[in-house]
Amino acid sequence: MISDIPSYEFDVVVVGGGIAGLCAALAACEQGASVMLAEKSPLAERGGNTRFADAQMRFPHEADEYGVRTYTEEEMIDDMMRISRGRANRELVETLVRNAAETVEWLTELGIEWEPGYPHTAGYRRAPKAGGQGLVDTLFRRFEGRDGVTSYDTAAVELLVDAERRVSGVRCSSPDGLVDLLARGGVVLACGGFQANVQMRVAHLGRFADSLILRGSRYNTGEGIRMALDIGAQPAGQWGDYHSAVIDARSPVVECGVTALYNFQMGIIVDGQGRRFLDEGEDFRDHTYVKFGKAIIEQADGRAYCIFDQQMVQREEFARAWRPVGPAIEAQSIGELASELSIPGDQLEETVQAYNQAVQPGEFDLDRLDGKGTRGLAPPKSNWAMPLTEPPFVAIPVTGGITFTFGGLKVDTTARAIDVAGQPIAGLYAAGEPMGEIFYYNYPGASSVIRGAVYGRIAGRHAAEQAAAG
Numbered sequence: 001m002i003s004d005i006p007s008y009e010f011d012v013v014v015v016g017g018g019i020a021g022l023c024a025a026l027a028a029c030e031q032g033a034s035v036m037l038a039e040k041s042p043l044a045e046r047g048g049n050t051r052f053a054d055a056q057m058r059f060p061h062e063a064d065e066y067g068v069r070t071y072t073e074e075e076m077i078d079d080m081m082r083i084s085r086g087r088a089n090r091e092l093v094e095t096l097v098r099n100a101a102e103t104v105e106w107l108t109e110l111g112i113e114w115e116p117g118y119p120h121t122a123g124y125r126r127a128p129k130a131g132g133q134g135l136v137d138t139l140f141r142r143f144e145g146r147d148g149v150t151s152y153d154t155a156a157v158e159l160l161v162d163a164e165r166r167v168s169g170v171r172c173s174s175p176d177g178l179v180d181l182l183a184r185g186g187v188v189l190a191c192g193g194f195q196a197n198v199q200m201r202v203a204h205l206g207r208f209a210d211s212l213i214l215r216g217s218r219y220n221t222g223e224g225i226r227m228a229l230d231i232g233a234q235p236a237g238q239w240g241d242y243h244s245a246v247i248d249a250r251s252p253v254v255e256c257g258v259t260a261l262y263n264f265q266m267g268i269i270v271d272g273q274g275r276r277f278l279d280e281g282e283d284f285r286d287h288t289y290v291k292f293g294k295a296i297i298e299q300a301d302g303r304a305y306c307i308f309d310q311q312m313v314q315r316e317e318f319a320r321a322w323r324p325v326g327p328a329i330e331a332q333s334i335g336e337l338a339s340e341l342s343i344p345g346d347q348l349e350e351t352v353q354a355y356n357q358a359v360q361p362g363e364f365d366l367d368r369l370d371g372k373g374t375r376g377l378a379p380p381k382s383n384w385a386m387p388l389t390e391p392p393f394v395a396i397p398v399t400g401g402i403t404f405t406f407g408g409l410k411v412d413t414t415a416r417a418i419d420v421a422g423q424p425i426a427g428l429y430a431a432g433e434p435m436g437e438i439f440y441y442n443y444p445g446a447s448s449v450i451r452g453a454v455y456g457r458i459a460g461r462h463a464a465e466q467a468a469a470g
């Protein structure tokens with residue numbers, strides 16, 4: 001039977017226009033390939049999760065005259081392996097790290113301007129001056145300037161496989177009906193994880209996951225991963241876990257953007273009973289915010305409070321690390337604060353008193369693990385412990401949101417998708433969030449956008465080379 005579905009042929013077809021898809025598309029254009037980018041969202045909402053992010057990027061860097069200390073490739077590899085408890089695929093991590101600085105240079109050549117990343121973090125990072133939205137807008141402009149074509153409102157629904165089991169293209173649903181986008185060199189799946197798909201979220205993360213606040217794009221509903229599994233791709237990574245953050249509990253429930261508190265290590269976090277339940281100073285906050293977001297969901301019934309006194313609130317970095325969704329709740333005493341929060345006052349007073357008494361002397365320094373901790377307190381606060389003594393006391397209600405999912409597809413270091421028998425699937429690549437095996441349990445801050453950039457670029461280049469080789 002002759003199909004009446006219209007088809008168009010390109011060297012490379014990229015599915016999804018976030019950082020990974022745009023880098024794939026641009027890298028393929030640089031090789032002289034003809035490129036089609038299929039994007040599910042309308043033009044006005046393009047940019048995926050990337051556009052909601054500050055898009056901080058971690059990468060190895062030499063010490064410089066502005067006081068930046070050296071962050072070596074080995075340190076970054078160690079951070080990524082340690083934080084995944086040794087489960088990340090070392091080859092994938094090494095490829096990411098060894099290509100990260102060069103990829104940032106490449107983005108600079110494409111017109112991205114930078115500013116320093118957040119302070120008081122581990123490792124080195126930079127952020128695009130114009131944020132994630134500016135990043136994607138600049139890259140879309142470059143792509144269009146190189147004759148790349150973007151089809152908006154065009155959702156990939158099914159991979160097309162030829163008689164040799166090679167992926168020959170992708171079927172998409174568009175406002176004009178179904179359309180087949182054929183790819184001589186390959187299809188790059190850069191269409192996000194399944195964080196915006198409540199059915200997949202509950203199936204893989206658990207029952208609690210139906211009500212999580214979605215921090216980023218509503219369009220990342222897992223089709224890329226599902227389509228690949230349907231043709232025999234191998235699932236990989238931690239399917240039961242996800243990226244979270246300590247976010248303001250008053251955030252909009254979908255596409256709330258950057259509403260995270262990045263200053264929680266400056267105070268204490270208590271649950272709805274007024275009890276501490278984690279070590280707020282366990283590590284740099286960009287090595288703890290993801291697991292703390294999940295701890296609030298799992299251990300504190302989804303709602304907790306960050307509590308500070310004026311010694312911290314008056315510091316310049318306090319305000320820089322929080323974009324308020326609503327006003328902070330203030331009171332002259334801990335008892336009054338508890339009553340404002342409708343949590344048990346006796347318990348909160350006891351918690352603060354026990355904490356204050358356990359704080360040890362030492363120099364408070366947010367730029368390093370200062371060892372200024374508590375003694376004899378469970379759980380401890382291991383660094384940056386300052387007594388809460390200066391009213392008015394301030395509380396911000398927090399919860400854990402979902403940013404992206406950790407489970408995805410098995411890929412090799414050239415971003416080729418691997419099948420269930422361990423062989424590369426000709427013509428199929430995955431980059432960015434659909435890749436598994438990079439993040440487990442927790443997350444080293446500022447490493448997802450750079451992952452998308454590095455692997456998107458690798459995938460686009462490889463697919464274009466395949467097209468050129470015929």
Ligand SMILES: Cc1cc2nc3c(=O)[nH]c(=O)nc-3n(C[C@H](O)[C@H](O)[C@H](O)COP(=O)(O)OP(=O)(O)OC[C@H]3O[C@@H](n4cnc5c(N)ncnc54)[C@H](O)[C@@H]3O)c2cc1C
Pocket residue numbers: 015016017018019020021038039040041046047048049050051052053054055056057154155156157190191192215216217219220221222223224256257258259403404431432433434445446447448449450452
């Ligand atoms: C608020 C927030 C702050 C963040 N801050 C940072 C940070 O500072 N640093 C960092 O490293 N990470 C950060 N992250 C995470 C990071 O932004 C993302 O993980 C990363 O940008 C993902 O890039 P991507 O290209 O893989 O996916 P995305 O940018 O999400 O792009 C995927 C694209 O695929 C499209 N799509 C989905 N399904 C289909 C389909 N079937 N057909 C066609 N198109 C489809 C989507 O519409 C989307 O445009 C943050 C995320 C959020 C939400």
